[in-house]
Amino acid sequence: MLIYAVKDYEELSRKAANIISAQIILKPASVLGLATGSTPVGTYRHLVEGYQKGDLDFSKVTSVNLDEYRGLSGDHDQSYRYFMNTNLFNHVNIRKDHTFVPNGLTEDGAEECADYDARIEALGGIDLQLLGIGGNGHIGFNEPSSVFTRGTHLVTLTQETRQANARFFASIDEVPTQAYTMGVGNIMAAKKVLLLASGENKAQALYDTVLGPVDPMVPASILQLHSDVIIVADEAALSLLNDKI
Ligand code: GLP
Numbered sequence: 001m002l003i004y005a006v007k008d009y010e011e012l013s014r015k016a017a018n019i020i021s022a023q024i025i026l027k028p029a030s031v032l033g034l035a036t037g038s039t040p041v042g043t044y045r046h047l048v049e050g051y052q053k054g055d056l057d058f059s060k061v062t063s064v065n066l067d068e069y070r071g072l073s074g075d076h077d078q079s080y081r082y083f084m085n086t087n088l089f090n091h092v093n094i095r096k097d098h099t100f101v102p103n104g105l106t107e108d109g110a111e112e113c114a115d116y117d118a119r120i121e122a123l124g125g126i127d128l129q130l131l132g133i134g135g136n137g138h139i140g141f142n143e144p145s146s147v148f149t150r151g152t153h154l155v156t157l158t159q160e161t162r163q164a165n166a167r168f169f170a171s172i173d174e175v176p177t178q179a180y181t182m183g184v185g186n187i188m189a190a191k192k193v194l195l196l197a198s199g200e201n202k203a204q205a206l207y208d209t210v211l212g213p214v215d216p217m218v219p220a221s222i223l224q225l226h227s228d229v230i231i232v233a234d235e236a237a238l239s240l241l242n243d244k245i
Contacts, residue, residue, distance in 0.1 A: 001210065001224070003245055004232045009198045013042025015232045016130070016196055021050050023128045023192070029060040031120075033129030033187070034088075035140075036065070036080045039196045040130060044088040051092040058094035064120055066131070066140035067181035068102040070109070070154065078168050079104060102152065102180035112180060113152040120186060129190035133197050136160055137205040137218035141181035144217040150185035154178055184222055192228045195220065197237035206233055207240040 006012045020043065023030050034040075050056040065080055074081035081101040089099055100119060106112040120126060131139050138144065141155050156178050166172040187193065197206045209220040210231070216222075223229050238245075 001229045001231055005238050006234050008234050009042060012196060012198050012232050012234050013046055016043040017046030019194055021056055024056055030127040031123045032061060032063045033126040033190055034063050034065050035130045035132050036083045037132040039132035039198055041087055048091040058092040061094050062098040062123055065101040067179050068104045069176040070104050070178040070180060071176050072104045109154045116152040126190035128192045128194060129187055131195040133202055133205050133220050134161055135201050135205055137208055137220045139187060139220045141179040142184050142219040146216060148216045148222055149183035151183045153183055155181055184219055188226055193226055195231045197233040200236040202237040203240045206237050
């Protein structure tokens with residue numbers, strides 16, 4: 001694991017955008033695995049700036065997102081499709097038909113999951129997978145569990161995760177109870193993984209991810225077994241790890 005320790009959220013966002021930019025410059029037809037949540041918002045802002053300056057070209061990029069709430073349409077302002085459109089896709093020259101997010105409204109969940117895995121496979125796999133991390137160590141919506149999951153699947157969200165995401169909704173009752181997510185296997189199959197962690201509320205999860213045992217109760221801990229992981233974390237997120245790395 002390559003760990004970049006940065007000062008704060010702004011530095012984290014710049015560093016992450018630089019790494020993603022390097023990926024796109026080195027391989028214009030990259031398949032990017034993208035993430036939502038508060039953490040990557042600044043990264044996407046910097047990528048948009050890079051595009052506006054003429055330094056970045058997304059015309060050959062394809063994206064596959066990690067997850068989507070079940071029951072929300074892409075027009076819902078809390079859906080992850082909407083998040084991606086408004087934070088990145090609407091502002092760069094990526095082809096919309098080259099952007100993929102699980103369909104939260106699909107009738108047949110099993111078919112949606114199988115199709116999503118087949119799509120990733122047909123694209124030749126993910127070149128760079130961007131990840132945030134949940135306070136309980138979840139990645140995508142892979143919640144702590146007794147097993148590591150393989151492919152895209154439907155999950156029931158923990159109360160903790162729904163509570164953490166309730167800040168985006170009018171009330172916790174409106175937070176969907178289920179979501180589609182790539183599996184840990186999909187994430188581990190990505191050629192490169194870029195995990196971002198900002199803030200003190202991520203310090204324990206980051207500590208467990210980097211130094212804890214590989215344990216499905218901390219889904220991100222499996223990244224210890226991936227051969228090309230970059231972590232960008234700020235001082236607060238690294239507060240428990242500082243003298244240990
Ligand atoms: C959600 C997303 C994750 C994200 C996590 C942390 O549950 N499904 O992909 O990493 O929240 O979000 P935040 O970056 O807002 O702390």
